[in-house]
Amino acid sequence: MSFLVTGGAGFIGSNTVRFLLELGHEVVNLDKLTYAGNLASLSDVLSHPRHRFIRGDICDASLLETIFASHRPSAVLNLAAESHVDRSIDSPGDFVRTNVTGAFCLLNAALSYYESLPAEEKDSFRFLHVSTDEVFGSLGKEGFFSENTPYAPNSPYSASKAGADHLVRAWHCTYGLPALITNCSNNYGPYQFPEKLIPHMIFSALRNKPLPIYGDGQNIRDWLHVSDHCQALSAVIEKGKPGESYVIGGNCERANIEIAQYICETLDDLRPRDNGRSYREQITFVRDRPGHDRRYAIDANKIKNELDWRPEWSLDRGMRSTIAWYLENEKWVDDILNGTYRLERQGKLRDDR
8 A cells, every 4th residue: 555644754654664664565755854853763664665754734735635645645634743741731833733733734635635536546535633532631530432432532632632533523524534543542552652651761860850740740641652552553444434432542551650650670780870779769749840741541442343453462571671772772862962962851831931
């Protein structure tokens, strides 16, 4: 197949591009290369004969029209997004522009292209919008998100992703675009931008910085290794039913404080401090961020039963592998930290600054 992947220089995007190439597909990779888009994450496949990178914005309608006409993809994977909750608190307009307006522009371009296809190519064309479980809001101590959970976004980020989800569903129901939606739990793995929890804890620990834990540290997330996510996206493209949505989770619920403690213990083993003391001493509790959802958990039975997908990575195996990857790829890390990002906390209310 020929894929158009938007946001393919980001964390999930770069892993998805690599995965699709390994399967033998052709990939056109469109990325604006904002702060979280990094060509170093594609260094091993950037010159691959079946990979074409295009720097551009999904809000650029004329560029999208040219890409569809020139490359004629058989599927679209929309991974282009502003994705960090803390940044959305500081700059919500950026999130509305990319996540909502960008999705609108991409849907329009894909629909125009789809309507021009001959019948056989129409039958096989797919548009997959990759979203988040955060659109469902927050869970209590019990229960799980499913495809039938009502939307209740609590942050500018999740609200913008919810808006895009609704547009995708409308473009399917109104115009017949063969679109699908996935809502995944928290991803982790190689090439993740260091503002996210797991890499942030790793890099801050190694640089003898405080390891900030919001609130009481008991906010719970379901962790999904990015390799399992890539497998799930492929299954949805290949076997999913247009118009359907699929929630994707790793069956790995952990409190944030548990994640931080595990990282510290693993670093104590793999990269012990010179003074022999534990990295756990650097853990510090800070004021919670506004609108912080308490718990996410996924009931992934639909994708398991209908598409035969199951996560393969346990959290212990995935976390240790991820930490080892960052320790072995410190140049990739340093190249990012040498830019404008400085492991600083974001997402405070204005009167906290």
